[in-house]
Amino acid sequence: MDRARDRIVPVLAILAGLVVVWYIAAVLLNAPFQRDLDRRAGEAPDTVAFIAKTLSQPKPTMPAPHQVAANFFENTFLRKITSNRSLVYHAWVTLSSTLMGFAFGTALGVLIAVGIVHFTSLDRSLMPWLIASQTIPILAIAPMVIVVFAAIGVTGIIPKSLISTYLSFFPVAVGMVKGLRSPEITHLDLMHTYNASASQTFWKLRVPASTPFLFASMKVAVAASLVGAIVAELPTGAVAGIGAKLLSASYYSQTIDMWSALVAGSIVAALLVTLVGQIGRLVDRSMGARPA
Amino acid sequence: MTVMEATARAGTPVVEAKGLGLTFRTNDGPVQALTDVSLTIGKGEFVSFIGPSGCGKTTFLRVIADLEKPTEGTISVNGMTPEQARESRAYGYVFQAAALFPWRTIDRNVALPLEIMGIPAAEQKARIRRVMDLVNLTGFENKYPWQLSGGMQQRASIARALAFDADLLLMDEPFGALDEIVRDHLNKQLLELWARTDKTICFVTHSIPEAVYLSTRIVVMSPRPGRVTDVIESTLPNERPLHIRETAEFLAIAHRVREGLHAGHSYED
Numbered sequence: 001m002d003r004a005r006d007r008i009v010p011v012l013a014i015l016a017g018l019v020v021v022w023y024i025a026a027v028l029l030n031a032p033f034q035r036d037l038d039r040r041a042g043e044a045p046d047t048v049a050f051i052a053k054t055l056s057q058p059k060p061t062m063p064a065p066h067q068v069a070a071n072f073f074e075n076t077f078l079r080k081i082t083s084n085r086s087l088v089y090h091a092w093v094t095l096s097s098t099l100m101g102f103a104f105g106t107a108l109g110v111l112i113a114v115g116i117v118h119f120t121s122l123d124r125s126l127m128p129w130l131i132a133s134q135t136i137p138i139l140a141i142a143p144m145v146i147v148v149f150a151a152i153g154v155t156g157i158i159p160k161s162l163i164s165t166y167l168s169f170f171p172v173a174v175g176m177v178k179g180l181r182s183p184e185i186t187h188l189d190l191m192h193t194y195n196a197s198a199s200q201t202f203w204k205l206r207v208p209a210s211t212p213f214l215f216a217s218m219k220v221a222v223a224a225s226l227v228g229a230i231v232a233e234l235p236t237g238a239v240a241g242i243g244a245k246l247l248s249a250s251y252y253s254q255t256i257d258m259w260s261a262l263v264a265g266s267i268v269a270a271l272l273v274t275l276v277g278q279i280g281r282l283v284d285r286s287m288g289a290r291p292a
Numbered sequence: 293m294t295v296m297e298a299t300a301r302a303g304t305p306v307v308e309a310k311g312l313g314l315t316f317r318t319n320d321g322p323v324q325a326l327t328d329v330s331l332t333i334g335k336g337e338f339v340s341f342i343g344p345s346g347c348g349k350t351t352f353l354r355v356i357a358d359l360e361k362p363t364e365g366t367i368s369v370n371g372m373t374p375e376q377a378r379e380s381r382a383y384g385y386v387f388q389a390a391a392l393f394p395w396r397t398i399d400r401n402v403a404l405p406l407e408i409m410g411i412p413a414a415e416q417k418a419r420i421r422r423v424m425d426l427v428n429l430t431g432f433e434n435k436y437p438w439q440l441s442g443g444m445q446q447r448a449s450i451a452r453a454l455a456f457d458a459d460l461l462l463m464d465e466p467f468g469a470l471d472e473i474v475r476d477h478l479n480k481q482l483l484e485l486w487a488r489t490d491k492t493i494c495f496v497t498h499s500i501p502e503a504v505y506l507s508t509r510i511v512v513m514s515p516r517p518g519r520v521t522d523v524i525e526s527t528l529p530n531e532r533p534l535h536i537r538e539t540a541e542f543l544a545i546a547h548r549v550r551e552g553l554h555a556g557h558s559y560e561d
Binding site (some may be wrong): 186191193194195202208211287289290 | 390
């Protein structure tokens with residue numbers, strides 16, 4: 001009960017504030033076009049009627065929250081999930097490539113971190129390249145990856161998920177380097193007094209010490225993976241997925257569709273981050289962490 | 293056991309240092325952590341190292357444990373180099389902080405060295421039970437470190453150091469962070485444990501009463517450069533109730549330790 005009050009109420013308060021700002025913005029942004037329409041139709045509505053009209057345009061500059069909500073509800077719950085107008089269908093397409101890319105990215109990130117922690121040469125040679133890799137705009141890389149893979153006959157989910165991998169391995173690699181180096185000097189000294197081998201020190205000390213870092217970085221990585229999957233759908237002519245939905249809606253100025261696709265993307269992101277966070281908490285608890 | 297017997301059983305040398313020195317190279321130039329330390333510690337002895345910070349007492353213990361390499365002189369542990377001694381798991385080391393792994397329960401923490409040394413599971417169980425009993429922690433096997441008080445955590449770390457039956461116990465201010473009541477209690481338990489086992493104990497402290505109460509021999513050290521200024525043989529009997537600390541004999545030894553610390557100009561700044 002207290003938890004609900006302490007954690008949900010503040011979030012809802014911000015949400016209410018955002019909705020208010022959103023309505024005001026919708027009225028302001030849609031007003032010029034509405035005035036134009038009214039002038040041509042020779043109408044002169046009073047203020048209330050005018051505002052109501054700005055909030056119910058079929059292709060508004062800025063859709064009102066209730067328009068997005070209605071569209072989202074319709075396309076999520078009222079359509080068959082196999083229909084290509086269903087947001088569930090598009091979200092699933094994006095989600096599957098997100099998860100695949102995230103799995104690759106996490107594995108790659110952990111592998112790189114283990115290498116960096118154990119070999120000074122890798123630490124010196126690899127780290128600058130990793131950082132450089134993240135400065136390249138993903139929008140520039142995505143089409144090239146898709147085209148190059150298509151040229152060798154690989155299409156579909158794998159090249160798409162590689163974009164997610166590209167974005168998600170980095171936070172995991174950086175987090176795990178920190179995590180694997182996090183044991184205290186005393187703990188390392190202790191292992192030294194036992195004449196423990198490097199692999200014993202790794203498995204019994206470095207790995208367990210790094211798990212909180214792993215889950216913290218996986219939270220960032222899973223969100224980045226989703227961004228990667230959506231971006232991978234944008235410039236590549238994908239026909240399904242949240243990114244494809246965004247693109248086709250923007251071609252036809254279906255702003256309401258765009259916004260509800262954005263909402264679907266945010267919900268998927270929130271669910272993914274929450275899920276990783278919960279798994280992290282369970283692992284923490286099973287490793288004897290003091291309950292918060 | 294009398295002092296005579298203690299000295300007699302101190303026949304075989306466990307630690308032998310001759311002209312030992314260690315100079316750290318730092319950005320501010322060389323720091324002489326230890327100079328010309330010559331000392332022999334016999335089997336079954338309880339030797340305390342006392343002195344202000346920077347006198348090299350911890351460094352000396354770390355040299356014995358092969359956690360630091362000396363730059364001058366020689367040192368042998370059980371007749372071997374410290375490195376060989378470490379590889380043959382000749383000593384248990386108790387750090388200033390309990391240094392328990394927070395993700396392991398107490399019994400798994402005690403099992404850590406046994407796992408590393410490849411001792412079979414059944415044998416591990418028996419040993420854990422024995423050392424947990426030795427430090428009076430029976431019943432707390434399945435607790436996590438944070439569920440225990442500081443004193444209990446330090447007892448668990450002592451149990452861990454005892455678990456693999458090393459003859460030599462190196463203790464670096466193990467009770468330094470504990471309050472005096474807990475410390476008295478643990479001092480008494482440590483003496484009982486020492487009497488029951490056949491361990492040689494090297495014990496670093498900065499408390500004069502603690503050093504005098506525990507030791508058969510007290511090594512007084514002084515900083516800049518770190519060196520031994522006095523070695524005091526205790527005349528106290530091995531049977532030491534807590535109130536022995538109010539006897540004239542105890543106070544006389546404590547006085548001599550204090551003199552030794554002053555002679556080293558250890559409090560000049």
